[in-house]
Amino acid sequence: MKMDRWRASVRRILNLASRPGPAPRSFAAGRGNPARSGSLHCSGRSCRETQFYFGHRQPLSMHLRETEFALGVSLIQSRCFGSVATRIQRNPKFATINSDDIRYFRDLLGDKSVIQDEDALLAANMDWMRKYKGSSKLLLLPRSTEEVSQILKYCNSRCLGVVPQGGNTGLVGGSVPVFDEVIVNLGAMNKVISFDEVSGILVSEAGCILESLMNFLDNKGFIMPLDLGSKGSCQIGGNVSTNAGGLRLLRYGSLHANVLGLEAVLANGDVLDMLGTLRKDNTGYDLKHLFMGSEGSLGIVTKVSILTPPKLSSVNVAFLACTDYLSCQKLLLEARRKLGEVLSAFEFLDEQAMDLALKHLEGVRNPLPPALHKFYVLIETTGSDEQSDKEKLEAFLVHAMEGGLISDGVVAQDIQQASSVWKIRYSRSIDESRGCLQI
Amino acid sequence: MKMDRWRASVRRILNLASRPGPAPRSFAAGRGNPARSGSLHCSGRSCRETQFYFGHRQPLSMHLRETEFALGVSLIQSRCFGSVATRIQRNPKFATINSDDIRYFRDLLGDKSVIQDEDALLAANMDWMRKYKGSSKLLLLPRSTEEVSQILKYCNSRCLGVVPQGGNTGLVGGSVPVFDEVIVNLGAMNKVISFDEVSGILVSEAGCILESLMNFLDNKGFIMPLDLGSKGSCQIGGNVSTNAGGLRLLRYGSLHANVLGLEAVLANGDVLDMLGTLRKDNTGYDLKHLFMGSEGSLGIVTKVSILTPPKLSSVNVAFLACTDYLSCQKLLLEARRKLGEVLSAFEFLDEQAMDLALKHLEGVRNPLPPALHKFYVLIETTGSDEQSDKEKLEAFLVHAMEGGLISDGVVAQDIQQASSVWKIRYSRSIDESRGCLQI
Structure with a gap:
């Protein structure tokens, strides 16, 4: 009975592929090829999970022990943060940049790495969502650990506030100045040192x-162990x-x-050299975790040693509907x-999230009949053997359907369909960041 | 040609199974059933990797800042440690146990949890290899975090040295007193608090x-993410x-x-409550990593929250020979x-290690023709689908053989054969600990 219902349901599956390509395939049907791609994932998850560079709860300085900003100078610069109940004001103990400081940094880094240009500073002073804006007058671009060390040593001696910055792709304003801190951007330290x-x-x-590291590894047959929506801009030091977290x-x-x-x-x-391999x-003591x-x-992270997994060729994506939350939980357990070893993603959406995504987001479509399902689950598998991975996923899906855990579903047939399915999940964060979708 | 050599070599395979059970199977032959078991692994790896309880570089006390023991009292108690170039002596700043202390602990814990019996103390004062011996006069068995807290608070106020102890299965003497520290053994805090x-x-x-946690999880369909030779005695807090590390x-x-x-x-x-889930x-700051x-x-770890992977049913073990070290490296890369997703162990031995194991260790046998191979590799796969996992391993092994990476090999046919193969690796640590095998 259930099998019949499933198959009937499958026949109703909406066609994902208005774009060229094969129709999405029911996993009960046993036809077609699974989607495959090494770059299906494309989203950060939430504000706290998406990468930004170093936080500025407190600008780096010799006064790290001070955990609160004292009453300060300029009300124009004071701002209210979501996680802070009261307005904060600049601590007058911090010095302000003068011409001697600029001269020191120019001698140390060279003119091109000491940025005072207003347009360049504007971008560095603001996060990409334009929610937070600092008023730094100086952006430094060190090219080596030694230069970072000299910058911090000098700022420490002069009591100049510092905010480290990477790709400046964060969602919580951690990579932009609160006031007029010196911005130390690590973008010029972009060399791969070694790969085994x-x-x-x-x-x-x-x-x-x-993304540069991903491309580097792709040629070697490996992948980065994390993937984020802002991979094209974010830096590994900031990650x-x-x-x-990531996908x-x-x-x-x-x-x-x-x-x-x-x-x-x-x-x-x-x-601190903790660059073990x-x-x-x-x-x-494993201090690096701190x-x-x-x-x-x-402190500012200047180099990273990271274990990268081998690239696996076979990727399958299924988008499923569940009638209740308990079924979603049981489905996770069963998955x-x-x-087991091939499961690479299990993403959950409820009806409201799906409705909002469909209403507000361009190019997002529900591959299942709308308004019939309370909950949705995206499952991705990644393995080394296309045929066996596909069979494993299909067997699992039939088993889950027979057990009543899922009521409908599609399996993506190619990378376009897989991307389209992922877009539902991906776009939630993106749109959330634009302020038009509050899930 | 290579394939012929391989098959000829396979025919020479020594029979693992003097014990009842099927003969070990060449992976080129494509017959029989793969070994399966959830408890094949049974070894710690090396001194530093095998679990023991809290180290005693310094007894816990309020004087944690003191990093060296000052000149002290009893030469009988002073010992030389492998990693310390000079003899250490008891710091006279630490107090010694008196009758008031005993009374306090009896009131706090009850008589049964305050151990002064010489025989019981002898076991707690010595590591299981009998390499290190302390002279504590007091063993405490707290049953709750609150009791541990009260013990440490009191010892701190009295300046009594403390050594935390778990299963006392370590290989580097970290769980026994250096001198006469109070031993705080966590063995009575052995309850599972929750499982999701x-x-x-x-x-x-x-x-x-x-092992108790492993058994608890086995009934639920999960496994612990670590496995060690001393799992029958070691405690999760000490781990x-x-x-x-483990297998x-x-x-x-x-x-x-x-x-x-x-x-x-x-x-x-x-x-410190860092018991997040x-x-x-x-x-x-993620302080737990410290x-x-x-x-x-x-400090003394009193509770642990840990992510456990689901139990996978299909386990396969292969024991292979390589002609040179470079082939072993390439084999790891290929594996x-x-x-990919099913690889669960890759263990390496050279000829000398194998010879020593065969010479000194009871019940260890080389499943491959002896004295012909320079290097050996043990590969284990664990997955959710017996047939597909077996085929994947066999395809890999044939590919590796055709590529000249391996020159001979066997695939275990059942759990006894798998255990026998694992014994080669397992026993290295065990015998090393007895001092008769120095690899």
């Missing part, structure tokens, strides 16, 4: 853009400093699981058990 | 024995405090990847790529 093709261990400078967390774990070593510069300029190093998620408040 | 069958998150007290690290990562939260008691009795928590691998020197 046997162990898959990549060592790079902190300013490497995530690590914010402990960015591969279910499969590969958090950065605490994959980062093997770090180099970081403390506020006084001291360089030993996977099973369990000797002594820097992961501390958002620059303990972990039956798909 | 949807997320697989287990919360337990620190004194739970690893976490020493950041024990599942390749698949599931280190404890930094899987521990979601901790509760720990500091030397002054303060309780949120997998994607990237808010604020306690992982710090071996008790920062990560071709076996």
Whole structure:
């Protein structure tokens, strides 16, 4: 009976492919090829999970012990943050930039790496959602750990506030100044230092853009253990400093699981070399974990050593409907058990989220009959054998349907369909950031 | 040609099964059933990797800032440690136990949890290899975090040295006193607090024995993300405090990847509640990582929250020979790529290690013709589909053989054969600990 219902339901499946390409395939039908791609994932998850660079709860300075800004100078600069109940004001203990400071930085870094141009500063002073705006007068672009160290040492001695910045793609304003802090952008430190093709261990400078590292690894047959919507701009140092999660967390774990070593510069300029590449190093205190998620408040990450998984060729995406929340939970349990080693994503949406996405977001369509389902689940598998992975997913889906856990579903037939399905999930964060969709 | 050689070689395979059961099967032959078991793994790896409880670089006390023992009292108690170039002596600043202390602890814990019996103390004062021996006069068995807190608070106020102890299965003497420290054994804190069958998150007290947790999870369809030779005695708190690696690290990562939260008691009795169960928590400083691998020197871990993977039913073990080290490296690379998601162990031995194991260890046999091979590799796969996993392993092995990466090999046919193969690897650590095999 259930099987019949399922098949009837499958026949009603909306055609994803108004764009060229095969129709989406019911996993009960057993035909066609699974989608495959190494770049299906394209979204950050939420404000806290999406990467930005170092946070500015407190500008880096020798006064790290001070946890609150004292009453200060300019009311124009004071702003209210969502997580802070009261307005904050600039601490007058911090110095302001003068011409001697500029001269020092020009001597240290060269003229091209000391930015005072207003247009360039405007971009660096503002986050990409335009929610937060600082008023820094100086943007520095160091090219080496030694230069970062010298900058921080000098700022520390002069009591100049500092905000570290990477791709400036964050959603919580962590990478822009609160007031007039010196912005230290790591973008010029963008070299891959080494890659071991046997162990898959990549060592790079902190300013490497995530997508550049992905492209570098793709040629070697590996992938980054994290993927984010802003991969084209965000930097690995910022990912690590914010402990960015991303869409591969279910499969590969958090950065605490994959980062093997770090180099970081403390506020006084001291360089902490924790750049190990030993996977099973369990000797002594593992200080690097303190820097992961501390958002620059303990120091600036300058180099990263990270374990990268091998690239697997077979990717399948299914989009399913469940009648109740309990079924979604049971489906997750079954997916972990039956798909186990190939399960790479399990994403959940309720009816309201889907309605909002369909109403507000361009190019998003529900591959299942609308208004019939309360809950939706996106499942992705990634494995090394196309045929066996496909059969495994199909067997799981038939089993789940027979058990009443899912009421309808489609399996993407190619990368376009897979991308289209992912877009439903992806766009939630993107649109949320534009302020028109509050889920 | 290579294929012929391979098959000829396979015919020479020594019969693992002097014990009842089918003969080991060449993976080129395509017959028989793969071994399957959830408990094939049975070894710690090395001194630093095998679990013991909290280290005693310094007894816990209010004087944590003192990093060296001052000149002290009894030469009988002074010992030389491998990692310390000079003899250490008891710091006279630490107090010694008196009758008031005993009375306090009896009032706090009850008579049965305050151990002064010489025989019981002898076991607690010595590590299981009998390499290190302390002279504590007092063993305490708290049953709650509150009791641990009260003990440490009191010891701190009295300046009594403390050594935390779990299963006392370590290989580096970290769980026994250096001198006459109070031993705080967590064995009585052995309750499972909660288990979420949807997320697989287990919360337990620190004194739970690893194997007990494995058995508990086995009934629920999950496994612990780590496995160690001493699982029958070691405790999860000690595993976490020493950041024990174990045989599942390749698949599931280190404890930094899987521990979601901790509760720990500091030397002054303060309780740090970091017992979160949120997998994607990237808010604020992640202090729990500091306690992982710090071996008790920062505090006593009292509760652990850990992510457990679902149990997968299909396990296959192959034991292979390689002619040179480069082939072993290439084989690892290929295994990560071709076996990808099912690869659960890749263990390496050279000829000398094998010869020593065969010479000194009871019940260990080489399943391949002896003295012909320079290097050996043990590969294990764990997946959810027996047939497809087996085919995947066989295809990989034939591919590796045709590519000249391996020169001979067997695939275990059942759990006995798999255990026998694992014994080669397992026994290295065991015998090393007995001092008769120095690899």
